[in-house]
Amino acid sequence: MTVDANAKTSGSSTAADDTPYAIEVQHIVKKYGDFIAVDDVSFNVKEGEIFGLLGPNGAGKSTLIRMMTTLIPITSGTAWVAGHDVAKEPNAARRMIGVIPQALTSDLDLTVEENLNIYAKLYDVPAKERKRSIDELLGLVDLTKWRDAQTKTLSGGMRRRLEIARGLVHHPKIFFLDEPTTGLDPVSRVAVWEMLGNIKSHRQLTILITTHYMDEADRLCDRIAIVDHGKLVALDSPMALKASVPGSNVIEAQFEDPPEDWEQRLHTLDEVTSVQHEGAGMYRVLTGNGSRTTTELVEMAVEAGVEVKSLSVQNTTLDDVFVHYTGRQLRDELQKAYAFVMPQSPGLRP
Ligand SMILES: Nc1ncnc2c1ncn2[C@@H]1O[C@H](COP(=O)(O)OP(=O)(O)OP(=O)(O)O)[C@@H](O)[C@H]1O
Ligand SMILES: [Mg+2]
Incomplete structure (x- = not known):
């Protein structure tokens, strides 16, 4: 500024x-x-x-x-x-x-x-x-x-x-x-x-x-x-x-009946900087290395016997920037905007 x-x-x-x-x-x-x-x-x-x-x-x-x-x-x-x-x-x-x-x-x-x-x-x-x-x-x-x-x-x-x-x-x-x-x-x-x-x-x-x-x-x-x-x-x-947010890729993955500690387990994968659970088995995972995290994520799911229903890897978006700085999501559908998401880094918000 x-x-x-x-x-x-x-x-x-x-x-x-x-x-x-x-x-x-x-x-x-x-x-x-x-x-x-x-x-x-x-x-x-x-x-x-x-x-x-x-x-x-x-x-x-x-x-x-x-x-x-x-x-x-x-x-x-x-x-x-x-x-x-x-x-x-x-x-x-x-x-x-x-x-x-x-x-x-x-x-x-x-x-x-x-x-x-x-x-x-x-x-x-x-x-x-x-x-x-x-x-x-x-x-x-x-x-x-x-x-x-x-x-x-x-x-x-x-x-x-x-x-x-x-x-x-x-x-x-x-x-x-x-x-x-x-x-x-x-x-x-x-x-x-x-x-x-x-x-x-x-x-x-x-x-x-x-x-x-x-x-x-x-x-x-x-x-x-x-x-x-x-x-x-x-x-x-x-x-x-976008560059100011830790992680350069976003993996969106949906799992069939994941175990309760799935979010924490996703966090342990290499280079993962944040994980948001979006409901209905859907997780949004920020990572510094999209391909490596994707491979590890699929391996972890296979080992745990959890079915991967869908998977996509994209670059970081301004949505991720918003979550990073405010701790909340801002999506087109504003009813989703107040879903509670814990930011990985507290950023500038108290
Ligand atoms: N005349 C007013 N009297 C009291 N509070 C007000 C008044 N106008 C706005 N506010 C409050 O100030 C805050 C900011 O409102 P504002 O309309 O600027 O938000 P916004 O970012 O434009 O939101 P939106 O995306 O819904 O348009 C809100 O909490 C609103 O309730
Ligand atoms: Mg307004």
């Missing part, structure tokens, strides 16, 4: 490679009564970066976005966007940012174009520029054919794309998106991310995005901050985060 709280006197700091910071957050705190929703979080986002905020339900992702986008007051600490202190110059900050909130907010009774027009007027985009910008954005989000359709006739994925276009009508420099793909089917999710990539190649944008989907974040984010219980627990590029 590149935070130097003492050096900060204006909103024009740069990263070590001289890229200016688009967002600078320093020691930011949000309290609701006695409850601390965001607890002393600091990070910087470079101009042009796609920066991901990852964390389970209630981690504080939306609260962070709301503070950075002037929607709620900051309890303490500072946030600068495009060089403006959001607490002291909220209007200047607002002109530089586009925001897609977590809930869908386009007006269902208006057409696609009307929804975009209202926003463009709200942001004082001149009439001539309005039409040009809306035409361009409809093309970028692939909704040109639907410009006269009533918004209520659109699918969830199309509405998300409309909201992405709407957030960009006033040519913001920084785009905040709060879970733009949650609830979408896999095909629509890919379409939304492709659109964001497409938009970024057409416009100079810094993107800060929250998501529950680790695979998306892995592919698309330059850097990722993991938040949990209001605290920042890890921040780096997806590759560096």
